[in-house]
Amino acid sequence: MRDHPNLPVDNAILVGSPGTGVNHAKDLNIPADHVWAATAQNDLVNMAPPQAGDLAPLNPNEYRRLFDDHSAMYGTDPTSDEYGGRTFKVGNGHLPGWHFKAMPAHSQYWEGDSLDNMAEIVTGGTP
Numbered sequence: 001m002r003d004h005p006n007l008p009v010d011n012a013i014l015v016g017s018p019g020t021g022v023n024h025a026k027d028l029n030i031p032a033d034h035v036w037a038a039t040a041q042n043d044l045v046n047m048a049p050p051q052a053g054d055l056a057p058l059n060p061n062e063y064r065r066l067f068d069d070h071s072a073m074y075g076t077d078p079t080s081d082e083y084g085g086r087t088f089k090v091g092n093g094h095l096p097g098w099h100f101k102a103m104p105a106h107s108q109y110w111e112g113d114s115l116d117n118m119a120e121i122v123t124g125g126t127p
Contacts, residue, residue, distance in 0.1 A: 002021060013122070014038075014078045017078055040093035
């Protein structure tokens, strides 16, 4: 959406996302109040490394060495106030290890209250 400003998008829904590659919802080329985000409490994406600049006083070279993470530059967490979008409620999801699954909560956005709230957004409502 950042790179394609003319996409026919009314609302963007982000679930389990550590970031979108931009720092603010408005940078997705739709009004910020049309960008919705949620992350389940037990989703391991909550442990995604922050941007290098967020780890002061660790310098970026030390950060890269520790995490060896080329994907840490996600941009601002879309559920944060700083991002400027809207949030909605999702279920907590199951803890890692439930039924021998590493990240069960990351797939549970498509059921229960989480799915109901996304349907509300898609149909023009407010969850």
